[in-house]
Amino acid sequence: MSEFTEWYGDYGVSFRVKRKILEKKSQYQKIELYETENSGKMLVLDGAIQFVESWERTYHEALVHPPMLSHPNPKKVLIIGGGDGGALREVLKHPVEKAVMVEIDKEVVETVREHVPIDEGAFEDPRTELIIGDGIRYVKETGERFDVIIIDSTDPVGPAISLFSVDFYSSCRDILNEKGIVITQAGGSYFHVDEFVKAYNNMKEAMGEAYAFGFVVIGYAPPWNFVVGIKGGVDFEKIDLNRAKSIDTRYYDPERHISMLYLPRFLREKIGLI
Ligand code: AG3
Numbered sequence: 405m406s407e408f409t410e411w412y413g414d415y416g417v418s419f420r421v422k423r424k425i426l427e428k429k430s431q432y433q434k435i436e437l438y439e440t441e442n443s444g445k446m447l448v449l450d451g452a453i454q455f456v457e458s459w460e461r462t463y464h465e466a467l468v469h470p471p472m473l474s475h476p477n478p479k480k481v482l483i484i485g486g487g488d489g490g491a492l493r494e495v496l497k498h499p500v501e502k503a504v505m506v507e508i509d510k511e512v513v514e515t516v517r518e519h520v521p522i523d524e525g526a527f528e529d530p531r532t533e534l535i536i537g538d539g540i541r542y543v544k545e546t547g548e549r550f551d552v553i554i555i556d557s558t559d560p561v562g563p564a565i566s567l568f569s570v571d572f573y574s575s576c577r578d579i580l581n582e583k584g585i586v587i588t589q590a591g592g593s594y595f596h597v598d599e600f601v602k603a604y605n606n607m608k609e610a611m612g613e614a615y616a617f618g619f620v621v622i623g624y625a626p627p628w629n630f631v632v633g634i635k636g637g638v639d640f641e642k643i644d645l646n647r648a649k650s651i652d653t654r655y656y657d658p659e660r661h662i663s664m665l666y667l668p669r670f671l672r673e674k675i676g677l678i
Contacts, residue, residue, distance in 0.1 A: 408438055408446070410453045412595040412625045419446055419456060425519060430511035432563075437519055445520040446623075447488060449512070449558060457520055459622035460490050463589075465656035466619035466630060466664075468494035471552050471585040473643045473651070473658055478551040480504075482579075484539035484567065486556030487512035489523025495554070496526050497651050503532050504548065510536040540566060543575040551581050555588035560599035568603045573610030573633060583636035586611065592625040593618050593668060600629045604675050607633040615640045616675060617664040619656070629667070641665070 409418040420441035427436045436448040444457025455463065468491055472478050479501045483491050487507035495503050507513055513534070516522065526532060535542065539555075553576050558564040566572055568588070576586045590596070590603040600616075608614040611633030618627035632640055641662060648658035672678045 405441070408448065408453075410448070410451060412592060415595065415625060417453060417623065417625055419443060419453075421446070426515070428511070428515075430509050432509045435511060435515055437515060447512075447516060447520070450562070452558060453623050454558075455488060455490060455522070456623040457522065460488075460522055462619070462655045463621040463623065463628065464490040464494045465653050466617075466621065466628075467491055467554060467556060467587060467589060469648075469651060469653055469656050469658070470617070470630075470640070470643075470661065470664070471554065471587045471632060472498050473648050473661075474640045475552055475585050475638055476583065476644075478585075480548070480550045480552075480581075482506070482543075482548075482550045482553045484543070484553065484555045484557065486554070488516040489513070489521070489526050491554055491556045492532060493523050493526040496529050496531060500531060503529075504535065504550075505532065506535045506537055506539045506542045508536070508538055540572055540575070543572065543579060546579060549579055549581050551584055553580065553584070553586040555586065557589065559589075560591050560596060560603050568599070568606060570606045570610045573607050577611050577633070577635055580635045583638050585635070585638055585640070586633040588631050590616070590629040590631040593627045593629050593671060595625050596629070597671070597674070600631070600671070601674050603631050607631050611635060615665065616667060616671075618667050618671075619664060627668075629671075 409416040425437040447454040483505040613634040615632040621628040
């Protein structure tokens with residue numbers, strides 16, 4: 405029996421694998437797809453686990469529903485990255501008018517759609533617009549306006565680093581409607597500490613108001629961090645529980661939303677909350 409391990413320094417996140425389904429190099433990254441022993445298929449980009457089929461909802465629910473349920477009326481949503489369609493699928497559980505997704509690597513979209521379509525039809529939804537292109541450029545150039553922006557990128561280390569900059573977050577702020585929310589994944593709570601603090605501070609600088617929370621994501625080194633930027637006084641501590649009733653979640657709990665905001669003590673210290 406063999407396994408695939410992603411190392412975070414000395415700490416490894418490992419899955420037993422039956423076989424490698426494919427490995428290829430796109431213009432942007434190395435794409436690997438595995439069949440795990442008991443957890444379905446697993447997508448790995450440049451050595452980093454992106455999702456494991458049986459567990460991907462632990463991540464996609466935490467990324468999507470907190471901003472969607474704290475925004476008073478999210479109708480237009482932009483997803484940057486997220487080529488597997490998992491975030492898109494969760495967004496479309498809400499009564500949105502339009503979801504635009506800008507993914508740079510079309511081979512990620514094609515690979516996942518062919519072998520492990522976790523979008524569950526989301527790409528075919530008439531509300532979806534898929535753009536293959538550079539998210540940074542899109543955000544700078546588009547004339548469209550959004551209520552919620554979801555940044556489903558790779559980690560705040562390496563090639564995705566400009567997706568965590570003040571400059572990028574400021575462009576996001578500029579294309580939000582009067583009331584808006586931006587959320588990004590921001591690395592592992594214990595293994596990307598400096599990068600997380602930087603992402604939080606950058607978000608705060610660009611947006612004026614920011615939150616951070618952690619969530620146990622299976623497939624990544626848990627807990628995993630998320631950073632949220634607020635425009636126009638949206639209250640991220642308040643969840644619309646009525647609206648939440650119609651959204652099917654398994655891991656993210658709107659009733660316990662506030663508990664996620666209690667990051668490990670040393671992290672709250674580092675971002676100046678205590
Ligand atoms: N989001 C990827 C999160 C990064 C995971 N990092 C890691 N394993 N080191 C994109 C994929 C999910 N839609």
